[in-house]
Amino acid sequence: MLGYILRRTLYAIPILVGINLLTFALFFLVNTPDDMARMQLGMKRVTPEAIAKWKAERGYDRPLLWNAPAAGMKKFTDTIFFDKSVKLFALDFGRAEDNRDIFNEIRTRMGPSLALAVPVFLVGLMVNITFALGVAFFRATYLDFWGVILCVAMMSISSLFFIIGGQYLISKLWHLVPISGYVGGVDAAKFLVLPVLIGVIGAFGSSTRFYRTLFLEEMGKDYVRTARAKGLAESVVMFRHVLKNALIPILTGVVVVIPTLFLGSLITESFFGIPGLGSYTIDAIQAQDFAVVRSMVFIGSVLYIVGLLLTDISYTLVDPRVRLA
């Protein structure tokens, strides 16, 4: 087991290197730092001195990959590539446009992100599985038919509408919870109820339909027929046999997203003014703060790879048929 985990972790390294190279190419080769400076400073009437100053402030005035005039190791380390890309591995993200340390910012914003994402994840999982199991139980009846129609209809509504509609109805019309904002501690609950609710509703359609297919697939298998032939009640078949076995693909499917919960949800956070990583990213994108976007891409990928690793491990834990090779 330990050897397997170690091997998978080592396998993640080339992927991280690849991501690093890709982001470097994207941010520094497609457009030169001069282009970025011109964009940030405004297109017209920008002097070469202003560009040089902008680049010097952010450390973009060095060569990209190879600093020939420097001495010794400096040839490699005193470059944009080393400073901006290699240092990401050491979680040194540098500073944002407002001169704040990105790593610190990420650390303080993780809390609100998790406070929103974890309830959405747990409540959503429970609601979706329950509903999907119910629909599968009443398969081939009107209840099933309309349940699926409901799912497809909800899948067809953009999550933006759920957010705007929910904010209008619950906050503006009925004044039940504040429209947006956030405070720390227990009081956060009143700010989080609505975003959590909307997050659950927004993902309801597609997940429920997917789980229903999983349940139905499982119900067509031979062991289910055997269980019925033994004379077991349908509810026993559903809960003791089908649910247990269908949980394997469901659980392994959701494990991969657990680490990415740290990233928060981009849209919901920014709509509700929750100071998490999601709104941080959106603000950075809108302000064209390349350093922050670069850091978030890197962190997101690391978390996703951790998720993949956890998925592989969880397979072996829940499904005894899977053996580690």
Add this chain to the structure above:
Amino acid sequence: MPVLLATDVLVWLLVLSVAAFAWYSRRRAHLAAPWARVFRSRTAVASAVVLACYILVGLLDSLHYRPALAARDAGAPVAYSVEARSLLDLGLAPLRERFEKTYSAPLATRLYQREQVELPDGRTARDFPRLRHGGAHLGAEADWGEDVALRALAGLVAAFALWSVVLLCARRTLVRRWPNVPWGAAAAALGAILALAGPVAMLAGGFHVLGTNQVGQDVLYQALKSIRTSLVIGTVTTLVLLPLGIVAGIAAGYFRGWVDDVIQYLYTTLNSIPGVLLIAAFVLMLQVFLDNHGDWFPTTAQRADMRLLGLCAILGLTSWTGLARLLRGEALKLSELEYIQAAHAFGVSHARILARHILPNVAHIVIISLVLDFSALVLAEAVLSYVGVGVDPSTTSFGTMINAARLEMAREPMVWWSLAAAFVFMFALVLAANLFADAVRDGFDPRVRV
């Protein structure tokens, strides 16, 4: 003077290739049979009718030209406007040209904001002024109810007449040709669309049916223009996605070894970056690039179009991994089968095996995932535009409409019609696409064949 926007060319290329594919598969039973199964489902037929209406609007909006300016003196060379218009603009000229000052509610005759108006006796007061165009044909505003009812009724009658004519023509041709298709569903869908479109068209002659937005533009016109953007994003993206996904997926599954390793590495790497962030990074760079090369594009429409095309390419580049993974698995499975082994034993070349044996046998996966992707892409456009990495702000799209509506919701009294229009048009499109995709999956997936 006709203008060729890059996306126009690609859209029409797609139309041509779809038509060619339809012609090709018409006489080949193994290709035609799944489609026959698809069109035996009532929901598929009804949603196909809805999609066809959207596509018609989108295609009309994909033929651009630059109108000639009125010559100042005879004999002068004809000058062309810098603004590119489409055939749809030509048809909707009244909607496009009738600007109000600012917001006005659907079917309203007065502006949504109070302004200083001059009363007949010379004094001024703050009141809601009459609209320049909406309801301007009415003599007295008391006639409003009667006029609206009459127009709606006339629209309904015209729609019914058109519907009957279409039905009569279809009975002679389509129904006789394909008797197995549930034409009742198609007729019902068409009837519903006409029953909505008829009154709307009639009312649009004198009112702003869906109101106007902040700069006084007709919301109905905006919604209709947004359709093309959605369709382009949903379809042109596949032009990038398909070749990448098919080549990478099949090559990985068929050749295995180091090819498989390299391709798997590539798509795991791309897949590891959270989707929105990757797209955002790409689009930010595209933005910098376009801003620094503004002189490449003679008109703003061409620049916005290049941004749209770039967005499609980026979406394609970041989303081919799913298809590649599916195809890799399938190709792995297929290459073990006896008939492929036999082909190897006969000394058939790799290229021929791929073209004759592997590709036709994964075609159903390609078609299913294409149709499933469409609605996801349409929804993604709205979110991306909200984040600020979507289409150019000057391009009308559902995303930009929703984005603008966010501020309108906070106004008091609230401006709801832009959001409602975007919601209705988008919901109908995505729902139809989802239902159609379901039917396509049921028709093509060999596992569900009964």
